[in-house]
Amino acid sequence: MHRKRFAGIPSPRSYPILGHVPITKPDVEGFVDQIMGMASLYPDEPRMVTFWAGPMPSVMLYSAELAEVIYTSSKHLNKGMFYDFLLPWLGEGLVTSKSEKWRPRRKLLTPTFHYDILKNFVYVFNHQSEILVNKLNEHIKTNEVVEIGSFVTLCALDIICETSMGQSVNAQTLKDSEYVRAVYRINDIVQRRQKYPLMWNDTLFWLFGDGKEHKWAINVLHSFTRKVIMDRKTRLHEEGSAGLGRLAFLDLLLDMEKNGDIDLGDIQEEVDTFMFEGHDTTATGITFVLHMLGCYPEIQEKAYAELQTICGTSEEITFEHLGQLKYLECVIKETLRLHPSVPIYARRMEEDDKIGGFTIPAGTQILVNAFLIHRDPKHWPDPEIFRPERFMLESNNRRHPFAFVPFSAGSRNCIGQRFAIMEEKIVVAWVLRNFKIVSLKRRDETRLKTELILRPIEGVRLQLTPRPK
Ligand code: HEM
Numbered sequence: 001m002h003r004k005r006f007a008g009i010p011s012p013r014s015y016p017i018l019g020h021v022p023i024t025k026p027d028v029e030g031f032v033d034q035i036m037g038m039a040s041l042y043p044d045e046p047r048m049v050t051f052w053a054g055p056m057p058s059v060m061l062y063s064a065e066l067a068e069v070i071y072t073s074s075k076h077l078n079k080g081m082f083y084d085f086l087l088p089w090l091g092e093g094l095v096t097s098k099s100e101k102w103r104p105r106r107k108l109l110t111p112t113f114h115y116d117i118l119k120n121f122v123y124v125f126n127h128q129s130e131i132l133v134n135k136l137n138e139h140i141k142t143n144e145v146v147e148i149g150s151f152v153t154l155c156a157l158d159i160i161c162e163t164s165m166g167q168s169v170n171a172q173t174l175k176d177s178e179y180v181r182a183v184y185r186i187n188d189i190v191q192r193r194q195k196y197p198l199m200w201n202d203t204l205f206w207l208f209g210d211g212k213e214h215k216w217a218i219n220v221l222h223s224f225t226r227k228v229i230m231d232r233k234t235r236l237h238e239e240g241s242a243g244l245g246r247l248a249f250l251d252l253l254l255d256m257e258k259n260g261d262i263d264l265g266d267i268q269e270e271v272d273t274f275m276f277e278g279h280d281t282t283a284t285g286i287t288f289v290l291h292m293l294g295c296y297p298e299i300q301e302k303a304y305a306e307l308q309t310i311c312g313t314s315e316e317i318t319f320e321h322l323g324q325l326k327y328l329e330c331v332i333k334e335t336l337r338l339h340p341s342v343p344i345y346a347r348r349m350e351e352d353d354k355i356g357g358f359t360i361p362a363g364t365q366i367l368v369n370a371f372l373i374h375r376d377p378k379h380w381p382d383p384e385i386f387r388p389e390r391f392m393l394e395s396n397n398r399r400h401p402f403a404f405v406p407f408s409a410g411s412r413n414c415i416g417q418r419f420a421i422m423e424e425k426i427v428v429a430w431v432l433r434n435f436k437i438v439s440l441k442r443r444d445e446t447r448l449k450t451e452l453i454l455r456p457i458e459g460v461r462l463q464l465t466p467r468p469k
Pocket of ligand 1: 079094095096106273274277278279281282285340341342345346406407408411412413414415416417420
């Protein structure tokens with residue numbers, strides 16, 4: 001695309017044909033600093049920057065006002081090219097599908113995430129959190145320090161497997177599961193591929209990249225979900241829904257199949273999509289919340305006092321409790337503001353359109369940078385300060401509607417956001433009720449990396465002390 005069409009939009013100095021490729025930092029930390037550093041390099045309006053990967057332009061937006069054009073558009077609904085690397089795993093499920101396929105599918109699946117359905121999962125959230133607390137108790141008998149992310153990730157994986165497929169993979173209790181290994185491996189391979197433009201070429205990827213392992217992982221992932229789907233379909237047919245035990249998303253999808261709305265291939269795409277989108281995101285979300293609670297003792301005690309008042313001696317966190325845990329919700333949201341699990345997401349311009357007074361040509365990749373939108377001093381005074389009260393009702397009502405966008409916004413927003421907040425609340429509540437948490441590193445000492453997901457480079461190390469019963 002011709003560079004003249006982007007004249008006037010800020011852009012760091014680049015090379016004539018290769019663009020920014022030679023100056024892109026290859027290491028994960030350097031890359032984050034470079035991308036997020038744009039807000040320091042170009043802090044003023046229009047808060048947008050152009051990058052060139054060779055001849056391909058990407059325009060990164062980092063203001064609520066500019067991102068609004070994308071969120072509210074009914075045209076720019078397709079994703080950027082980075083999502084193509086997910087196609088072999090996810091097929092054309094909700095995250096990756098093009099707008100023609102996505103529109104009717106989203107309409108069909110939206111009721112699946114209604115509170116009346118999500119209520120059924122409260123048991124799973126509690127049950128898996130209890131296992132997590134037991135595992136943490138076992139661990140601290142021999143080692144005071146816990147890398148909490150690794151524990152929480154297995155818990156989130158068990159939760160998403162059980163709620164999506166009605167089948168536990170027992171990631172928390174089993175030492176080794178091939179499916180779990182394949183989930184980790186595929187995430188890693190996709191993220192590495194996104195960062196190395198040479199590996200975007202399929203032939204090079206197969207010859208010199210992780211092609212072989214990629215094939216192994218896809219085979220394991222698809223065989224597992226295919227088998228679960230077929231087993232559940234057979235049981236549903238033979239024993240009826242009463243024979244299946246707890247409800248899972250899969251049962252609702254199988255109902256849709258019975259009505260002729262989708263086929264088994266479509267179901268597989270959506271189950272794989274939930275597995276991808278629904279576990280790493282919540283796992284890093286919960287990890288960062290626990291880190292923040294461990295950094296700010298007064299906030300931790302306030303959240304703990306609320307839990308004691310609302311839940312009292314009740315062993316379980318019930319659906320009714322969830323609505324009342326208002327301060328904990330503010331803590332979770334403030335954590336998502338400073339550490340959005342998906343810090344950047346991409347769309348493709350389907351036709352020329354005006355953003356920030358510039359005409360952006362069709363075909364351009366738009367990167368919406370939620371990490372920086374959440375730090376725009378125009379909407380967030382003292383943006384680096386961790387202050388959960390920002391999310392109290394009154395302040396919320398006065399804010400720009402797109403200043404807080406961890407779940408994206410508009411019609412292509414996250415379908416799982418209520419599920420995510422419910423899960424985060426319950427898992428965090430269990431840990432907080434059982435342990436006093438101290439973070440071994442301050443926030444400013446915790447280095448971040450961003451792959452598809454924002455993560456702490458060295459994990460989050462906590463000291464956990466059991467609270468008196
Ligand atoms: C803290 C947790 C989560 C965060 C921060 C998050 C964030 C996001 C974001 C930013 C998007 C838009 C991505 C894009 O435009 O490319 C998205 C989409 C999506 N998320 Fe989530 N998510 C979370 C949890 C979940 C969970 C638990 C599920 C499922 C159970 C889920 C399922 C989906 C799906 C299916 C989409 C695609 C929606 C569509 O295009 O119609 N997410 N999520």
